[in-house]
Amino acid sequence: MISKESIDKVYEAIRVEEVIQDYVQLKKSGANFKGLSPFTEERTPSFMVSPVKQIWKDFSSGKGGNAIAFLMEIEHYTYPEAIRHLANKYGIEIEETAQTDEQKIATDQMESLYLVSEFAKNYFEESLWNSENGKAIGLSYFKERGFKEHTIKKFQLGYCSNQWDAMTKVALKKGYELEYLEQSGLSIVKDQDGQKKSFDRFKGRVMFPIHSNSGRVLGFGGRTLESDKKIAKYVNSPESLIYNKSKVLYGIYFAKSAIAKNDNCIIVEGYTDVIQMHQRGIENVVASSGTALTEQQIRIIQRLTSNITVLFDSDAAGIRAAIRGIDLILAQGMNVKVCIVPEGEDPDSFAKNNSKEDILAYLEEQQKDFISFKSELLLDEVKNDPIKKSNTVRAVLESIAVIPDSIKKELYIKQTAAQFELNEATLFSSLAQIEK
Known part of the structure; x- marks a missing residue:
């Protein structure tokens, strides 16, 4: 652990305006500084920095605090990471408390x-x-x-x-x-x-x-x-x-600010998918490196946003395998949407062959919330077989069951009842049995 003496030295050395100037172009405004918010797309500067009080306030987003709070907000550092960053910036040697x-x-x-x-x-x-x-x-x-x-x-x-x-x-x-x-x-x-x-x-x-x-x-x-x-x-x-592979997301260091700014994280499968999307200017993208998201990875994203878009290639078998892991995201209270790139493409080639504007428009038009997507995907396979349809309904209800928000659950039950042409009361009863 970082010693209290080292933390005190950091607090004594830092100047909030110096820290923020690494990220925001500030202009003198009376006793304060003013600049455009790094957190919103504003055109009129409402981001204020007070050298006297050593605080900042972003009136467009409502955020504010000291220099450490700013780094934790914009870089998504933990408190110790912010302290170490500032110690390095100001040439302060970190002392650790006694360890075994x-x-x-x-x-x-x-x-x-x-x-x-x-x-x-x-x-x-x-x-x-x-x-x-x-x-x-x-x-x-x-x-x-x-x-x-x-x-x-x-x-x-x-x-x-x-x-x-x-x-x-x-x-x-x-x-x-x-x-x-x-x-x-x-x-x-x-x-x-x-x-x-x-x-x-x-x-x-x-x-x-x-x-x-x-x-x-x-x-x-x-x-x-x-x-x-x-x-x-x-x-x-x-x-x-x-x-530890289960605790790391490829590209998170380069994507974290964009994820927070866009209030959405796009999940792809591989390294080149991430890199190609970033090159195209869509930077809120990370990869789970070919595995279903783990609880630790979801928590990393949750610090930045509660919204996830999973971008699949058009391989049907791969999609069916991948959706099994999405219940874990729903269980964390996250909002999950799914989008499939056009036939014959993967996120890498899709990003390479299309403009940023076209990609964003496609995502906006084609993405579906996960429960609807899962229902449609499985419905395509059951035809008119009542046994298969029953199993499919149960699979959808199992996903709804893990959602912690009761209002979302009720809305999804209504949606699923309409999709499968079933009575809502029957689905609520089945859901209650699953949740026992």
């Missing part, structure tokens, strides 16, 4: 993993832009996908050479310990004839760094460019002290 030996070891291990992950990210970027193979193979691949240079740099994409241990050798030479290279999953270590042999997990792959909410590198996804079907298309970092 076990806590010290865990903290040191985590920091070592962060450092080696940051090194690897820089190494992969350097290889992509400056090595002969990186430019010829990795950079060519990204550009063929339609990614522009500024997008490649924004997401810190890279390339790991096809040599067995090139990255590991450089890391060891620079003083990084093999223990942490192995723990992070960057290097794979095996015993051969009593000797430890190490090689690069991601050799010959283009690299996608996975960031925390605050922008630290936690792990990587690596895509092979080989056509050999025996080689896994994607390889991901294993779980570690700093990387």
Whole structure:
């Protein structure tokens, strides 16, 4: 934990106008400063900063507070993250309160993993832009996908050479310990004839760094460019002290401000879906990396918005598999809409082939609330079979049952009764049985 003395030093050093000027163009207005709100699309400045009181007030959104509250609002930092950000800005050394030996070891291990992950990210970027193979193979691949240079740099994409241990050798030479290279999953270590042999997990792959909410590198996804079907298309970092797949959303660091501003989070499946949507100017997009959303991931989104749009490709089997995980989102009180991209497309190609305006218009026109979507999807399969229809109704009711808001439940029951041409009282009775 950060010591009270360090927190006091941060509070003494910070100037609210200096912190906010990193995000908002401020102009002097009497004793105060004024600027356009970073939280709304206003045209007349109503964002006020008081250097005397060391507070800010955004009259367009009703938000306000001190410099730390501003960072927590705009960057969606936790309180400790905001304190550390400001300590770094003002050159204040953070002191930690007394820890047990076990806590010290865990903290040191985590920091070592962060450092080696940051090194690897820089190494992969350097290889992509400056090595002969990186430019010829990795950079060519990204550009063929339609990614522009500024997008490649924004997401810190890279390339790991096809040599067995090139990255590991450089890391060891620079003083990084093999223990942490192995723990992070960057290097794979095996015993051969009593000797430890190490090689690069991601050799010959283009690299996608996975960031925390605050922008630290936690792990990587690596895509092979080989056509050999025996080689896994994607390889991901294993779980570690700093990387837990179920607690991370790909792209959240780059999307969090846009999610809060748009009051909506668009969920896609893969890395390139996220990147292509961001490049098109739609930045409130993250990926669950091919898995159903977990409770921890939903909580990350919930800090920013209560609205989620799940964007599927047109693969029917994939949609049926994916909708099973959406009940978990409903159970958290979130509002869920679903949209399917046109036939033969995925979010990556859809974003690549259409303008921002056309994509947003399509989403607005085609998205449906999840209960309606699930009902229509399953109804298409039952035809006039009463047994299948009964099972379908029950599947829809099971989704309605997890919704915590009783008014929403009642409205969905009425909607479902109309869709399936059933009596509302019958559905309420069935719902009560499910909820027992």
